[in-house]
Amino acid sequence: MGKILVTGATGNVGKHVVSQLAEAGLDVRALARDPGRAALSVGTGPVGIGPVGIGPVGIGPVGIGPVEIVRGDLTAPESLEPALRDVESVFLLWPSFTADGADETITAIAGHARRVVLLSATGADQPGNHYHEVERLVRRSGLGWTFLRPSGFAVNTLGWADQVRQGVVRWPYGRAARSLIHEKDIAAVAAHVLTSAGHNGAAYVLTGPERLTQAEQVRVIGEVVGREVRWEEQSPEQARELLTALWGVPEFVESALRTWESFVTGPEVVTDTVERLLGRPALTFRQWAADHAADFS
Template sequence: MGEFLVTGPAGDAVGDLAGRVGVRIVSRLAEAGLTVRALVSDPSRTRLPPHVETARGDLAAPETLEPALRGVETVFLIWPDRGAAAPTPAVEVIAKHARRIVHLSGGRGPHREIERAIRWTGVPCTFLRPTGYAADTLRWAHQVRRGVVRQPYGTAARSPVHERDVAAVAVHVLTSAGHGGATYTISGPETLTRAEQARIIGETVGHEVRWEEPPARTAREELLAAWGDPAAVDDALAEWASFAGAPERVTDTVQRLLGRRALTFRQWAGEHAADFR
């Protein structure tokens, strides 16, 4: 399949879930003996296997991408959710070198523009659209330790996906043929409300965790104080409101592509129990 370039793999920060998936993809490709290069803005801050080649570059500065793209056939594109420049210039540079682009997308917001830019190049492409990550609940860790998760929209029903499943599907797509033009929505195997997710985490760590719904007029202020990003807060509130009205769908993507059932939220919580204690 030639040489792979993965953009944006990062460390284990809670807010950088896509980057965490990127780390898993890089590691799995390298373990399989494939040649993989990681595009990072600061190699000293990135946790990657020591034998993985890194290239310094920034998607917001397309002129920095050329050295990283030399000899590359397939690009796995992780685009920063916020703070990056318009995608078209970087995508055009990538398309000059790559024979295939796989994008870890979201299907909404800025990802729509990225998908359009990729399609416009004419390079064979595949879009992976994870549902809500199970790891989003790591934001609740300090509240879980106190036994009460105070968040809005406890009835919002998600199909939380394990980041390992997202990485496994990505590696499958990267290393096998027949995915050109495909869009895969990757979900967990079940729909759970946010309040149910908190309860399952409590059962996993061994103490009751209650859900407490703040008054609507204070929910945004509390989230803004915790996150510090008004746009992210407003996007999250709108998304949770939509899933309170219509549950996030469950897909068969993991079963169909990997031949096994998707990992459950309870499995994810068991693997991350130490993060909540």
């Protein structure tokens, strides 16, 4: 199997992709804007790459491959030549809220690699968002491709950490029902797809195994960390002001608010894709909270 380049390698998902591939003894290259600050580690854990014939991660001895960290910036395609040299497959996470510049970057990837596994999002099949545009560019690039379209990331609830410590989470749409997914599950699916055949042209919708409202998520976090935490409904207007200041992209804020509102009356979908691909159930939100309990303490 050829060299695999992991972009977003220091992020919530990418670091687990790197770890799982390296633990399987594969030839991994990690892309980082600042290699000197990239704290990547290879360790064992409860999730494996899946039934691909190279040994499950975290169960018994496995080969530990070297992780080569290379400087590069996806928004500066001219910087990618060293990272793409001799690469067969790419795990691609586009780092922007817009698709500006993605065409040039994907063209650079297509000049070296044979296939790409793109971390996209649910809703990417509908026009009007940057995920849809990036997928369109990948489709026309000539690369073999697989799209991963996860539901909401459980790790995004770390944005409530300060409020959890204070015992009250103020946020809009407490009745919005989400099927949040553990970042380790996204990484495990990515690693499985990168290392096995039969996924070309597939778009996988990945979710957690259950739906919880946002208010229920807060309750679960409180139970796991041993602290009583209550939900306090925030108006969309207050949230809009707060998130615009935080994210700096008003269009993305509006999209997020519309999405959360829609999950009040039409709960987020739940799929069994993680279990079908990995041969084990997706990790629950309670498991995610336990894994991150220290972040809320």
